[in-house]
Amino acid sequence: MQNYFFYTKNMTVGYDGVPLIRDIQIEIKRGEILTLIGPNGAGKSTILKSIIGQLSLLNGKVQLEEVCINRLSEKERAKRLSVVLTERIHPEMMTCEEVVAMGRYPYTGRLGILSETDKKAVQRAMETVRTEELAEKEFLTLSDGQKQRILLAKAIAQDPDVLVLDEPTSFLDVRYKLEFLSVLQEMTKKKNLTVIMSLHELDLAERISDKILCVKGEYVDRFGPPENVFLPGYIKELYGITTGTFDECSGRVELPAVHGIPRVFVIGGNGSGIPIYRRLQREGIPFSAGILWENDKDTPVAEALSERVIKEQAYCPIRQDTVVCAKEEIDRCRHVICTLTDFGEWNKENKKLLLYAKDRGKLLEGERIWQK
Numbered sequence: 001m002q003n004y005f006f007y008t009k010n011m012t013v014g015y016d017g018v019p020l021i022r023d024i025q026i027e028i029k030r031g032e033i034l035t036l037i038g039p040n041g042a043g044k045s046t047i048l049k050s051i052i053g054q055l056s057l058l059n060g061k062v063q064l065e066e067v068c069i070n071r072l073s074e075k076e077r078a079k080r081l082s083v084v085l086t087e088r089i090h091p092e093m094m095t096c097e098e099v100v101a102m103g104r105y106p107y108t109g110r111l112g113i114l115s116e117t118d119k120k121a122v123q124r125a126m127e128t129v130r131t132e133e134l135a136e137k138e139f140l141t142l143s144d145g146q147k148q149r150i151l152l153a154k155a156i157a158q159d160p161d162v163l164v165l166d167e168p169t170s171f172l173d174v175r176y177k178l179e180f181l182s183v184l185q186e187m188t189k190k191k192n193l194t195v196i197m198s199l200h201e202l203d204l205a206e207r208i209s210d211k212i213l214c215v216k217g218e219y220v221d222r223f224g225p226p227e228n229v230f231l232p233g234y235i236k237e238l239y240g241i242t243t244g245t246f247d248e249c250s251g252r253v254e255l256p257a258v259h260g261i262p263r264v265f266v267i268g269g270n271g272s273g274i275p276i277y278r279r280l281q282r283e284g285i286p287f288s289a290g291i292l293w294e295n296d297k298d299t300p301v302a303e304a305l306s307e308r309v310i311k312e313q314a315y316c317p318i319r320q321d322t323v324v325c326a327k328e329e330i331d332r333c334r335h336v337i338c339t340l341t342d343f344g345e346w347n348k349e350n351k352k353l354l355l356y357a358k359d360r361g362k363l364l365e366g367e368r369i370w371q372k
């Protein structure tokens, strides 16, 4: 156990003495990022609240190196662990700078007078999450995303060893999401900060986390590095997805396929077919796609949205059997759309398919594609 900076042993969490999740074993090293994922209501916030001592454990312990967190005084705990939960604070008449300065209270005396070091820490924290320009604004007048960034600055100003965050990116726009996660990553590398958070954005969780804890049901479902969690089919099972698909490889979601006899055959590849597959799905038109190599960018999306995909083995030239299948599919469809503009030596069979469709008057080009 010595290797782990933060760990829990047989932690059981719940409310009013009733266990929600039992025997949770978390083991992370200093500077690692742990992300909790799982469906709504699974218990991610409950675990975070239990870790920070806001909820009493029903069993087990939470350990930060040799110290049992639950035995620390509030002030001692605040020096080692800072927290941003989803419950919003409502400080009346406080500027953002004053809210961020609240993060320094574990270090100030009884009167809460900030030293030069405290003031610098506040300023640095505000710069870190790019909120300097909000310093003088009243906190309660900010947008949800701005408030979230100020609360993050407050947590950072606390200069903790461990940062605990419940859905920290939920109100942030895409730019601030990326900026915030980059800041977290940088702080783990440069300052050895350890992060424990919950995220709903699985693509981000997969990219940033050293460890993932999957919460579902009475016990933790899976704990480990993302590569052991984001395996084909697992996320669908974890979240009970019955409509549409989630691609573990790209972190991408797709709406359900339109089923029925394919009306359009899309000759695509290298990502060029994706916008057309999505538009056909939106317009409720069943379609087939091909000839795609198994490892083509288009293939997972085509498989999620189309009725049929004519595929070739990865890294193999297109075989005549596959061409025959594609021609039969074209014969069955009313129209053909080709999204490829260049055909290399390997792709010459797709060029022949394009000509095959053209000869039969099935090829839709330019504006005609969406007039049919």
Ligand SMILES: Nc1ncnc2c1ncn2[C@@H]1O[C@H](COP(=O)(O)OP(=O)(O)OP(=O)(O)O)[C@@H](O)[C@H]1O
Binding pocket: 015, 020, 038, 039, 040, 041, 042, 043, 044, 045, 046, 047
């Ligand atoms: N104070 C409480 N008393 C009793 N039960 C609670 C309390 N707070 C939450 N719960 C219940 O505990 C379960 C887990 O809730 P929790 O908020 O931990 O889930 P979550 O995974 O964070 O969900 P979400 O993704 O929707 O934020 C839910 O069934 C919820 O109703």
